[in-house]
Amino acid sequence: MRTIIFTTLLCVSSATALGAEQPVDSPQQQAAALADEFIGLLKPQLKQALAEAGPAHAIAVCADVAPGIADSLSVQSGWTVRRVSLKSRNASRAVPDSWERTVLLDFNQRQAAGENAADLHFGEVVNGQYRYMQAQAVEPVCLVCHGKGLADEVQNTLREYYPDDWATGYSLGEVRGAISLSGTL
Ligand code: HEC
Structure with missing residues (x-):
């Protein structure tokens, strides 16, 4: 019995040691995880607000x-984390810089070509920084506020x-914009 416990303890401690030696995430992995985290935090709140209060x-x-x-x-x-779009809603935050613009144009082309x-x-690395963009696709729920022929109430609130x-x-399916991240290497 004692041997079993001892062996188990050994396994646990060597597993921990192995874990500690694992390489840290690459900049791309870190950026992708942050983009996922952004969506994971925003989407449930958006859906809840829509369902509960319109x-x-x-x-x-x-x-x-969102900001x-x-x-x-x-x-x-x-990291610097923001959202950008070629057709921005938030004029003070979401206007892309030239690198972001090029990537968004490329995303549009790739989407139009079937991706x-x-x-x-x-x-990619740009001037010593790792820059990363994750596109945000237009899903059915997005059309309420980003689609064509919006309800008057929506239109009026947006204008305000x-x-x-x-x-x-x-x-549906178009690129609405992207989460844009940059981090110092
Ligand atoms: C209830 C209305 C509403 C819905 C539904 C909605 N959005 Fe938005 N969206 C907004 C508002 C308001 C902003 C501006 C937020 C800010 O000030 O940063 C915005 C901004 C954005 C931006 C940032 C770029 C910009 O134009 O300012 C992206 C990207 C975006 N939305 C994607 C989506 C996607 C993808 C969906 C569907 C999953 C979605 N939105 C659903 C209201 C909405």
Whole structure:
């Protein structure tokens, strides 16, 4: 009996030691995990707000919650985390820089050529920083606020919050934008 316990303990401690030697995640893995975390935090809140209080309230939640998640993930991780789009809604946060613009244009082309928008991602080292983008695809739920022919209530609330909104007129499956991350190597 004692031998069994001893052997078990040995196994556990060597497993821990092995775990400690595992290489840290690559920048691409870290960025991809952060992009997933962003979506994992935002989507449930968006869906809950839509279900409980309707789209006008959900817009208010999005206006507050989405930038808040981006900021707190940035502080926690040391990466810069934001969302960008070629047709931005949030004019002060979501306008892409030239690298992001090039990647978004490429995502649009790849989606138009048949690739699944949800799978599109790209990362590379730019000026000593690792930059990574994960596309966000237009799903059925997105059309309420990003589709064509929005409900009046939605249109009016959007106008209140975002006088320079470009982010409507989308169809299912298109690239709505991307989560963009950059981290110092
Ligand atoms: C209830 C309305 C609503 C729904 C539904 C919605 N969004 Fe948005 N979306 C917004 C608002 C409001 C913003 C601006 C948030 C901000 O100020 O950062 C936004 C911003 C974005 C942005 C950031 C770029 C930009 O244009 O400012 C992306 C990307 C985005 N949405 C993707 C999606 C996707 C993908 C879905 C579906 C899974 C979705 N949204 C569903 C309201 C909505």
